Amino acid sequence: MNGTPGLDRPDHRGRTGLDQAGRDLTGNPDVKILDVELLATAWHVLRRTTFDYRHRDGRWTTEQRETYDRGDGATILLYDRERRTVLLTRQFRYPVYVNGHPDGMLVEAAAGLLDDDDPARAIRREAAEELGVTVGELQHVFGVWMSPGSVTERLHFYAAPYTAADRTGPGGGVAEEGEDIEAVELDFDEALRQTTDGRIADAKTVMLLQWAALHGPFRQNADMY
Known part of the structure; x- marks a missing residue:
């Protein structure tokens, strides 16, 4: 079957588009989301997000964070x-x-x-x-x-x-x-x-x-x- 589970075809829990979380965030002008990668979907979801971050002194740096999403x-x-x-x-x-x-x-x-x-x-x-x-x-x-x-x-x-x-x-x-x-x-x-x-x-x-x-x-x- 073509496609990647959890992205463009359902994973074993029927989920797609799992790489979209966070891409539309606009609440903090000092954070600009650049990319979201899906690392694992064995049960819960592990993502790596790349974003630009403006520090208190005005500097912009590019950061990466891994987040584990198991729901609330x-x-x-x-x-x-x-x-x-x-x-x-x-x-x-x-x-x-x-x-x-x-x-x-x-x-x-x-x-x-x-x-x-x-x-x-x-x-x-x-x-x-x-x-x-x-x-x-x-x-x-x-x-x-x-x-x-x-x-x-x-x-x-x-x-x-x-x-x-x-x-x-x-x-x-x-x-x-x-x-x-x-x-x-x-x-x-x-x-x-x-x-x-x-x-x-x-x-x-x-x-x-x-x-x-x-x-x-x-x-x-x-x-x-």
């Missing part, structure tokens, strides 16, 4: 204010395992990619799949670019209360996608302590727990830490 995502902290607990996940993460984590089993807030859903719908889906929880009222906490030097993903943070009655499904993730996720219910104060000794070392989870202590459902005890 959402995450949620589920909390039980009365019992002072939070419901998290534990799963194997190869990237942390290969970069120094003892066993790669990371404790995290439930999360996932949007996959063309709006963030609220996506995080309800992820909470049901990973933890078996039917989420009621959602609170949007903030939206953050987690690794702006190379990854395009913006992560939408949510919080929501839960009770035992809300745990309506088995959780565990989607087996067909290779997910093997354990639900971990922790006392909130213990979870917060674990962010200081390395047992919880996932950025989004640390951020949500600190938000809960400083501004969220457990803020009355923030002075303890």
